[in-house]
Amino acid sequence: MDLMKLSKELSYALRHAPWEYELELDEEGWVEISQLLVALHESPQWKHVTEADLEKMIAVSEKKRHEIQAGRIRALYGHSTPHKIAKLPATPPETLYHGTPLRAVESIMEQGLQPRQRQYVHLSADMETATQVGRRRDDQPIILTIDAAKAAQDGVQFYHGNENIWLADYIPVQYIQQP
Ligand code: HQG
Structure with a gap:
């Protein structure tokens, strides 16, 4: 099979x-x-x-x-169905990562990270996972660093996807850093 x-x-x-x-x-x-x-x-x-x-x-x-x-x-993650799947808020690691093509970076640095077609923004617990995620769209993805500790402290909710993947409703620009 x-x-x-x-x-x-x-x-x-x-x-x-x-x-x-x-x-x-x-x-x-x-x-x-x-x-x-x-x-x-x-x-x-x-x-x-x-x-x-x-x-x-x-x-x-x-x-x-x-x-x-x-x-x-x-x-565990990735949903796009109209009714948002309920996830329990959880405390994220201090830093999370997001791999994306260069062409998306300017818009992300203006609008923040949005879930787009899915229910949640997908973040990676390590750079390697973020690189793999970004490679689905670009050979040389840009890895953005997310100050998850600060965002969580300011009230942004995070949810656990799996060992490597964290979810959030939205990540405002002030917590996103370019390499
Ligand atoms: C981008 C796969 C412009 C975002 C992966 C991404 C992951 C913006 C794309 C999981 C933006 C959405 C999810 C903004 C976000 N302006 N572009 N303001 N905000 N974007 O596929 O994170 O293998 O919905 O950077 O491995 O790439 O299927 O999200 O490029 O874990 O299990 O909009 O799907 O898992 O794309 O991937 P996606 P993602 P599986």
Whole structure:
């Protein structure tokens, strides 16, 4: 089974278009695995997918994009569905990073970091992750440094995505530093 392809399909279903699978995300983005499997089994390529395959997909993935708990599964970040997924505010590390193409920097330094198509701004806990995120759009991304400690102190809320990814509603310009 192509677990990477399965992960992509699940990200699409759980982050962007659950209705295409007749699924409804709850407040925190969870769906019942049994319901997800019914939807997947309708497609010939996923006819034999089991809960164990979903567990394996998460275990072998380089990035922790999904999590399973008590018979349910959800995407940990990346959502674009109209109803904003509820996340518990958490204390961020002192510094966070954001990798972006050079062409976006001027606008970011004017408007701050906005979530754009997604529900939250995505930040990285380390420069390496930020570089990987930025490389999706540019070979030589610019790594912006976010003074998360100061922002949090001033009332900006942060949320935990996974080990490497933090989320925020919006990051105002005064907490963003260019290299
Ligand atoms: C930019 C992937 C102009 C922002 C990744 C980014 C990540 C602005 C783009 C996760 C702006 C949004 C999310 C402003 C923000 N003016 N551009 N004011 N504010 N932008 O894809 O952070 O592999 O929604 O810099 O690895 O790139 O799918 O966000 O370039 O973790 O699991 O607008 O998605 O994860 O792009 O990536 P995105 P992102 P997966």
